[in-house]
Structure formats: structure tokens, C-alpha cells
Amino acid sequence: MFIINFFTILLGKIISGLLHLFGKNAGNLPGLVLWTLNKNCLKAFKIDCPIIAVTGTNGKTSVTNFIAKMFKGTGAKIITNPEGNNLDTGITSLLLNHCNFRGRVKADYLILETDESHVPVVYSKLKLQTLVVLNFFRDQLDRNGEVETLILKVNKFCETFEGNLILNGDDPNVARLGLANPNNPNVKYFSVEKYKFATDTLHEAGEGRFCPRCGKELKYEYYQYSHIGRFSCPGCGYGKISPYVRFTDIDLADHSFTADGEKYITADSTIYYMYNLCAVYSVAKLYGIDKKIIRKTFKGFRVNNGRMETFEYKGSKLMLNLAKNPVGANMTVRMINECEGEKEMLFVLNDNLADGYDVSWIWDINFSVFNNVTRVVTSGRRAYDIAVRIKCSGYDADKIVVRPDLDDAVKELFSTTGRKFAVANYTAVQPTRAALKRFTEGESSK
Amino acid sequence: MKDTLRVLHMYPNMLDLYGDSGNMELLSYRLKMRGYGFIRDQYTIGDGEKTDFSSYDLIYLGGGADFEQQLLADDLNSCKDKLLHAYKSGVFLLMICGGYQLMGQYYKDSNGQKIPGLGLFDYYTVASTDKRKRCIGNIVIETEIEGEKYKVIGFENHGGMTDNVSTPFGKVIFGNGNKFGSETEGYTEKNVIATYLHGPLLSKNPVLADHILSYCLSRKQGSAVSLEPLDDGLENRCRSVMLKRLLQTKK
Ligand SMILES: [Zn+2]
Numbered sequence: 001m002f003i004i005n006f007f008t009i010l011l012g013k014i015i016s017g018l019l020h021l022f023g024k025n026a027g028n029l030p031g032l033v034l035w036t037l038n039k040n041c042l043k044a045f046k047i048d049c050p051i052i053a054v055t056g057t058n059g060k061t062s063v064t065n066f067i068a069k070m071f072k073g074t075g076a077k078i079i080t081n082p083e084g085n086n087l088d089t090g091i092t093s094l095l096l097n098h099c100n101f102r103g104r105v106k107a108d109y110l111i112l113e114t115d116e117s118h119v120p121v122v123y124s125k126l127k128l129q130t131l132v133v134l135n136f137f138r139d140q141l142d143r144n145g146e147v148e149t150l151i152l153k154v155n156k157f158c159e160t161f162e163g164n165l166i167l168n169g170d171d172p173n174v175a176r177l178g179l180a181n182p183n184n185p186n187v188k189y190f191s192v193e194k195y196k197f198a199t200d201t202l203h204e205a206g207e208g209r210f211c212p213r214c215g216k217e218l219k220y221e222y223y224q225y226s227h228i229g230r231f232s233c234p235g236c237g238y239g240k241i242s243p244y245v246r247f248t249d250i251d252l253a254d255h256s257f258t259a260d261g262e263k264y265i266t267a268d269s270t271i272y273y274m275y276n277l278c279a280v281y282s283v284a285k286l287y288g289i290d291k292k293i294i295r296k297t298f299k300g301f302r303v304n305n306g307r308m309e310t311f312e313y314k315g316s317k318l319m320l321n322l323a324k325n326p327v328g329a330n331m332t333v334r335m336i337n338e339c340e341g342e343k344e345m346l347f348v349l350n351d352n353l354a355d356g357y358d359v360s361w362i363w364d365i366n367f368s369v370f371n372n373v374t375r376v377v378t379s380g381r382r383a384y385d386i387a388v389r390i391k392c393s394g395y396d397a398d399k400i401v402v403r404p405d406l407d408d409a410v411k412e413l414f415s416t417t418g419r420k421f422a423v424a425n426y427t428a429v430q431p432t433r434a435a436l437k438r439f440t441e442g443e444s445s446k
Numbered sequence: 447m448k449d450t451l452r453v454l455h456m457y458p459n460m461l462d463l464y465g466d467s468g469n470m471e472l473l474s475y476r477l478k479m480r481g482y483g484f485i486r487d488q489y490t491i492g493d494g495e496k497t498d499f500s501s502y503d504l505i506y507l508g509g510g511a512d513f514e515q516q517l518l519a520d521d522l523n524s525c526k527d528k529l530l531h532a533y534k535s536g537v538f539l540l541m542i543c544g545g546y547q548l549m550g551q552y553y554k555d556s557n558g559q560k561i562p563g564l565g566l567f568d569y570y571t572v573a574s575t576d577k578r579k580r581c582i583g584n585i586v587i588e589t590e591i592e593g594e595k596y597k598v599i600g601f602e603n604h605g606g607m608t609d610n611v612s613t614p615f616g617k618v619i620f621g622n623g624n625k626f627g628s629e630t631e632g633y634t635e636k637n638v639i640a641t642y643l644h645g646p647l648l649s650k651n652p653v654l655a656d657h658i659l660s661y662c663l664s665r666k667q668g669s670a671v672s673l674e675p676l677d678d679g680l681e682n683r684c685r686s687v688m689l690k691r692l693l694q695t696k697k
Contacts, residue, residue, distance in 0.1 A: 148513055211457055217459075357583060358601045360644050363465030384684030388649055389468075391680055392475045402680070404687075 005044035008034060009103040012041070012096040031092030033132040040159050042088070045095050045103045047346040051126055052283060055119050055154070056134025056174070058328055059276045060086065063134060064113040066280040069301050073293040076108035085368050086113040116150050129179040130164040132287065136173035137226065137327045147173070157178050166190065166282045168275065169241040170228050176212040176238070187195040188286070189242035190278045192257075193247065195250040195271050196220040197338060198229065213238045225334060226272050226327045245282045250274055252338060262291065265350035266298050268308050270338075272331040309433070313440040318346075318413075318420035320436065324355070324430045326364035329423060336421045345373055346413045347390070348380040348432045355426045359385050361446040367393035375416070377401045379409035380428050414439065449666055450483030451659070454502040456545075457518050458488050464603065466508030466542050468646035473504075476655055479676050482663070490681035491518060494525045499532040503662040507545025509604075509644065512555040512573075515544050519561045522548060532671055533566060536681070538597065538662050539638045542647060546632065547571045547606050556605050567640075569633055571606040580605045584692055585621025585643060587631045591657045599650040599688050600643025608633075608642075615641050620692045650685060652678045 015030040016249050021285055034041040048399055054064045068080040083093045099105045107194060114122060119131070133154070138147050151173055151314060168174040169189030178187040202209075209227065211218055216235035223229035232239035249258040255269040268279060277298060302308070309316045323329035333418050336343060358367035359382045367390050376399060379389045383404040391397045403409035410432075413420060424432040455470055474484040481628025489497060491527065510518075528686040533539055539549070546611070547553040550563040551570040556577050561571070574580075585602045588595055598616055607625040623631035623642070632641035639658070641647065648655040656673050 148511070358464065358603065358644070360465035360468070360601055361644055363468030363471070363646055363649070382688055384680055385649075388684055389679045392468075392472055392649070394475070397677065397680065400680070402683070 002388065005103060006101075008038050008041050008044040009096070009099065009101060009125045011037070012092075013101065016093075016096055029093070030096050031089035031094075034092055034096070035089050041092060042095075042122065045099055045105055045126070047095075047110065047126060047396060048344060049104045049105075049107050049109055050129040051112065051123075052130045052132070053112045053114045053123065054132045054134070054279075055114045055116050055343075056132075056168075057116070057137040057325070059134045059272070059279075060113045062273075063132065063276050063279050064111055066276070066297065066301065067132075068111045070284055070289055070293060070297045071109050071111065071278065071287075074289060074296060077106070078109050078111055079105065079107040080111045081113055086115045086118070088118050091118075091122055116154060119154050123157065123161075128161070128163055130166060130283065132166040132266055132278075132283060133174045133177060133278055133325075134276070135168055135171045137325055151176070158184075162186065164188065164242075164286060166286070167277065168228070168279070169243050170224065170230065170275075172218055172227065172231050172239065173371065174214065175241060178241075179213070179238075184203070188282060189241045190245045190272070190275075190282045191241065191243040191247075191249040192224065192274050192278055193246065193250060194222050194230070194322050195274070196252065197271070197334065198224050199295060202227065211238050214354075214420065215397065224275075228275070245278060245285060247274055247278050247281075260285070264295060264298050267300065267302050270308075270331060270335045311436045311440050313414050316414065316417045316419065316420060318422055318436065320422040320424065320429070320432060322426070323423045324426045326361050329362070329365045332421065332423045333365060333367060333369065336373065337369055339419065339421075341419060342372050342374045343377045343419040343421060344413060344416065346379065346409060346420065346422040346432075347384040347386050348422070348428040349378070349386040349408070350380045350425055350428040351382050352427040355428075362386055362389045365389070367395060370395055375401065375418065376397050377403060377409050377413045379403050379406050379432075380424075383409075406431055407438065410439045411433045448480075448482045449663060450485055451477055451503050451662055452485045452487070452490055452501070453504045453506055454497070454499065455485060455486050456489040456505060456507045456522075457491070457514075458463065459490060459516055460506070460514040461508040461510035461544055463509040463511065463543070464491060464601070464644035465646050466577040466644060469508070469540070469648045470506065471657065472655055476652070476659060476676065480674055486688070491521045494521065494528070497525070497528070499525065499528045500535050500537060502532065502537055504538040504540060504658070504665055505529070505532060507541045509543030509545060509550070511544075512557070512600030515548065515553065515555070516559070516561055519547070519548070523562060524566060528565060530566060533637070536637050536665055538658060538665075539566075539640070540658065540668065541638075541640040542644060543642050545603055549606065549640060550608070551610075567633060567638075569608050569611045571608045573605040573607070577605065581622035581626060581642070583621055584688070585623070585631070586619045586689065586692055587621075587623065587643075588619055589616035589634070589654075591653055596651070596653050597685075597689060598641075598643065598647075598654060599685060600641070600645040600647050601693075602642045604642050615639060650688065652676070652681045658695065 012030050012034050068078050088190050158177045164186045169191040211233035214235040218231045221230040247257045251267045255266050309320045321332045383402050387400050387402045403412050477484045504532045549566045552563045553561045556573045582603045587598050614630035615634040
């Protein structure tokens with residue numbers, strides 16, 4: 001076994017080294033080669049430090065970045081994966097880059113964003129100390145109704161998992177994982193108090209309307225967004241949790257909330273963001289991180305990856321947000337509505353392979369609630385599809401401008417002044433950032 | 447006062463894949479723009495007793511996953527006589543994907559489990575046991591609406607292969623249709639459209655949407671209703687972009 005492990009690591013290092021020699025970014029490739037050769041290659045690594053994994057449909061990258069930032073703030077040595085490298089092969093490549101020839105990975109903590117479907121395969125081979133599960137939504141790529149299959153996969157892993165399980169107690173799809181192993185005393189739920197814009201009825205398409213235990217339709221006291229909210233089963237009582245962490249006094253205008261009796265200020269404030277921070281706070285609490293560091297991170301840290309990134313042009317502020325599925329898009333629509341005063345919106349929709357060729361998910365976005373949106377510009381490969389979608393929600397067709405070319409669209413958007421919001425799906429977000437940069441930087445240097 | 451169309455949306459909380467509920471929003475939009483009313487009643491499991499299916503102008507079923515289709519199969523079968531009566535009396539039936547399959551003889555799902563269909567029509571569906579073998583992608587079919595050829599654009603995503611279709615909805619120009627590489631797509635009768643097309647279906651095919659609406663309104667009023675045209679500029683540009691892209695890549 002030792003010999004096999006040694007050669008596995010050596011081989012990986014050689015592939016990685018060769019790629020660097022040719023000036024290529026190694027990325028997933030060394031991991032991919034190792035996995036192909038040896039399905040147990042992860043076992044070749046020697047890791048003594050705790051591993052914390054973050055999974056869920058939406059918010060993995062942000063939460064992972066936040067947790068990493070917080071642990072770094074304590075002076076600990078952290079290894080974490082950059083966005084996108086969250087599959088088995090990406091994690092293998094990451095470890096290859098950070099281990100010595102004996103396969104030893106030296107760090108104080110490994111903080112790994114992990115794709116939902118890869119949780120069982122990766123952590124059957126690496127010892128996981130803490131698993132954070134944020135939410136389960138139907139993703140645009142996974143729309144065969146197989147969310148259930150995915151949940152069952154993670155659930156199966158949880159049946160034998162004895163580490164810390166930090167679960168969103170307000171998502172019935174996630175909270176059910178807490179029932180998977182009745183012998184695990186380390187299950188902890190986080191929850192966010194009802195906020196100002198919570199609704200009595202389901203406002204946006206959601207999953208998990210039926211009790212995972214007895215099949216009855218779940219009852220909700222309120223919905224925060226999508227199917228996230230205070231739910232319970234009238235049949236068997238599923239849903240009664242006592243949260244380990246509960247955020248209260250959510251004040252979106254003030255960007256503040258209260259946890260364990262103390263008030264915190266954040267850089268952004270949407271209900272979606274609050275849930276992410278609640279997960280981060282739960283991990284911080286579990287690992288006894290100094291409240292000063294928590295406070296500082298919440299106040300100052302932003303993740304710049306097309307999620308709530310801001311741009312400015314001649315006094316007009318624009319916020320760009322990634323929306324790869326209806327939940328993400330509904331969140332942004334909500335954020336736009338919650339912002340007072342008039343505003344304009346740019347929606348960039350692509351249908352490349354990584355987006356899923358099917359754009360029908362845009363019909364699960366609730367545009368009928370548009371509040372004070374004075375104009376919409378649409379762009380991307382499916383610019384007309386999103387324009388039709390918005391029109392048929394009852395929005396005035398005369399206020400919709402279609403500009404399939406991104407540079408044209410950005411120019412059109414900034415032909416007026418005032419508050420702007422941009423939404424882009426997966427493959428559209430980087431081109432949109434680039435077009436916004438070109439325009440805002442190019443024009444202002446003229 | 448213009449008429450109000452009454453639609454029964456069956457199992458909206460179970461059959462709601464791929465934005466299929468958007469079809470309801472589209473019908474409502476196209477009616478309201480012309481001053482007609484639109485009422486959508488939702489049917490959920492157990493409502494069979496109290497529901498008067500024949501009193502509706504249109505009955506709609508969207509697509510769902512295997513799991514949900516199994517859950518509702520018994521309930522659907524308990525409504526068989528009432529649904530059959532509604533269909534025979536001319537109520538329009540619009541069914542997408544899972545809804546399409548459930549109205550046939552049977553549906554054998556990817557786990558080999560046979561779900562009895564309502565048996566309203568002769569076709570039957572068998573899904574490949576290999577869950578990855580699915581017809582997925584953009585699709586264009588040609589159908590005939592009031593004597594004119596019309597290209598219907600949508601998105602298909604189904605593992606089920608439907609056979610024994612006597613009167614298909616359209617001829618496949620791009621994509622798969624009823625089976626892998628099939629020449630035909632869906633099933634149709636005067637007051638029936640059953641199809642695999644998501645998108646949602648009516649979002650890209652305004653002429654089809656209006657055809658369904660004028661059938662329902664004419665039946666309601668007992669005389670032919672002609673709908674005033676709407677500004678479908680965005681829809682038509684959307685169609686030409688897609689048709690150009692799909693039909694040119696084929697060559
Ligand atoms: Zn229950």
C-alpha cells in the first residue's frame with residue numbers, strides 16, 4: 001500500500017510539474033489523471049488537520065471564502081479550493097499542490113467547497129470533521145427532478161457520519177439530514193428569524209413541499225424566500241428544531257443582525273446573504289473563534305466573483321449578481337425590489353453547455369413583483385427569451401430593450417443615470433463583468 | 447363584458463418541471479391583453495370528489511419526475527370517468543411530458559416500474575432503464591394550425607419513449623420527438639395537444655397559444671371567435687433567432 005501511495009503522489013507531482021513547465025495552469029488535470037489511474041488516490045494523502053466541507057446548491061463559494069478568511073484571521077494556515085475546483089478531481093489537484101512527496105499535507109485547517117454529489121465519494125476517503133449544508137434547490141443543470149436523488153446520496157453519507165453536521169434548519173430538504181444518523185450527537189441547526197419581507201404563501205418556485213418522513217404536505221408559518229422558512233409537518237411533527245445559532249433582528253437597511261445577544265454589521269444585506277453568514281457564524285462558534293475576528297470579517301470582507309459586485313459610472317451605481325438558477329434570480333429580484341427608489345435592470349442570459357441548454361427555468365422567476373423598475377435591458381445568447389419572459393409577467397413591453405451584444409447592452413444601460421442592477425447566469429457573468437469593466441474604466445479615462 | 451376562461455391546472459405542486467407552469471401565465475397574459483378573464487383552479491390529490499371536470503374550458507397537466515408521477519397515479523385513475531366525460535364533451539386537454547405519458551395506456555419508468563395510464567389514448571411509454579439515456583435538447587417540429595403549417599419550438603427532456611401514436615402533434619425537423627431519432631412528436635386531436643415540448647411550450651409559439659384560446663372561447667360561445675392580434679414582436683424575434691440557429695446547424 002505504501003508503495004502504491006508513494007507512486008500515486010509522485011506521479012501526480014510529475015504531471016503537475018510538467019504542466020507548470022509548459023506554463024499551463026494545472027487546474028483539474030493532475031487530479032483527473034490520478035482518479036483515472038487510482039480510484040483510491042485520495043487515500044494516498046496524509047492529512048492530520050481538521051477538514052471542514054461546505055456544500056449545498058447556492059452559496060458554497062461565498063461561505064467557503066468567509067470561513068477561510070475567518071480562520072486566516074486567527075493566524076491559522078488554511079488550504080482552501082478556488083471556485084470551480086469542488087469536485088473529487090479538483091480537490092485531488094488541490095491536495096497535490098499542497099503536499100510533500102510523502103503525501104503529507106501541512107495546514108491547520110482544510111476548508112473545502114464540495115459539490116453536493118461529490119460529498120460521499122470524497123469524504124469516504126478523507127476524514128471529515130465538519131460538514132456544512134446550506135440548501136438544496138433545483139439547479140438548472142439538474143432539472144430531471146433528481147434533486148431528491150442528490151439529497152438521498154448525501155443522506156446516505158450522513159447515516160454513518162459522526163462528525164459535526166451544521167444544517168440549515170429552515171430548509172426542509174437540509175434539516176432532514178439531521179435525522180439520518182440518530183446516534184450522531186453533533187447535529188446542529190442554524191436558523192434566521194422572520195424578516196421584513198417574509199411572506200405567508202410560497203412566493204417563488206421551491207422544492208421540498210412534502211414531509212420527508214411521512215409524505216404529508218408541510219405547513220409553513222412564513223416563507224423567507226423560495227421554500228426556506230419556518231416549516232413543520234402536521235402529520236409527524238418534523239421541523240421542530242432548537243437552533244444552535246439563530247440570527248434575529250435582521251435589519252436590511254442597517255445591514256445588521258443579532259447573534260447570541262450581540263449586534264453585527266455586514267457589507268451586504270439580503271436574506272440570502274444572512275443565511276450564508278448564519279452558516280459561517282455557526283462554524284465560527286463551533287471552533288471558538290474570537291468574536292472580534294468574526295465582527296471584523298462580517299464587516300469588511302466581500303467575495304468578488306460576480307456575486308454582489310459593484311461598479312460605478314459617473315455617479316451611477318451598479319450591482320452585479322450571478323443567478324444560475326431561479327432561486328438565485330428570485331433573490332436578486334427581491335433585492336432590487338427592496339432597494340428604495342427607481343432603478344434599472346440588465347439581465348444577461350446564456351445557454352452554453354455550462355448553463356444547461358434549457359432556459360425554461362427563467363419562467364420560475366417571479367417578475368410580477370417588480371417594484372419601481374423603470375427599464376430592463378436584456379442581453380446574451382437568449383436575450384429575447386428573457387425579454388419575452390419579463391413581458392409576459394405583465395411588465396410594460398415598451399420598457400424592455402433587447403441588446404444581444406454585451407457591449408451594446410452595457411452602453412444602453414448607462415445611457416441613463418441612476419441606480420442599476422445586473423443579473424447574469426453562469427457563463428454570462430464573467431463576460432458581463434468584463435464588459436462592465438471595459439465600459440466604466442474605458443469611458444471614464446477618456 | 448367578455449368571457450372568462452376557466453382552467454383546471456392538475457397537480458401544479460407535483461407536475462411543475464421546467465417552468466411548465468409558465469404556460470398558465472402565458473394563457474392568462476394573452477387573454478388579459480384582450481380583455482378576457484382567466485381563472486385557474488388548482489387540483490391537488492384528493493380533490494376528485496368535489497371537482498366538476500366537464501365545467502372547465504381547459505384541463506392542463508405539466509411534466510413531473512418519476513417519483514411524483516407514481517405518487518399521483520392512483521388519484522388520477524380515480525378521476526378517470528370524469529376526465530373521460532370532459533374530454534368527450536370537448537374540453538381542451540393540454541398535456542406536457544409527464545402529463546402526456548399519464549394519459550396513455552401505461553408508463554414504465556426508469557426503474558422498470560409500470561404505472562398504469564388513464565387509457566384515454568392508445569399510445570404507451572417505456573423509459574430506458576439507463577437513467578442517462580434521455581432525449582435532451584432544443585426541438586423544432588412542424589404542425590398544422592387551422593390549415594397552415596407552423597413551426598413549434600421547444601425543449602425536450604425525457605427518458606420515456608412513446609409508441610403507438612396514431613395522430614402525432616407534429617413532424618420533427620430538429621431534435622428527437624416521441625423516441626430517439628423519431629420522425630413524429632406528441633399526440634393531437636381536435637381538442638387535445640399532448641407533447642414533450644417544454645420551454646414552456648406556449649412561450650415560443652404564440653400562434654399555437656392563440657389557437658388553443660380561440661378553440662376554448664368559440665366552444666364556450668357557440669360561435670367562432672376571432673382574437674384580435676397582439677404585438678408579438680419580441681416572441682417573433684425570439685423565434686427567428688432560434689430557428690436560424692437550430693435549422694442552420696443541422697445542415
Ligand atoms: Zn411528517
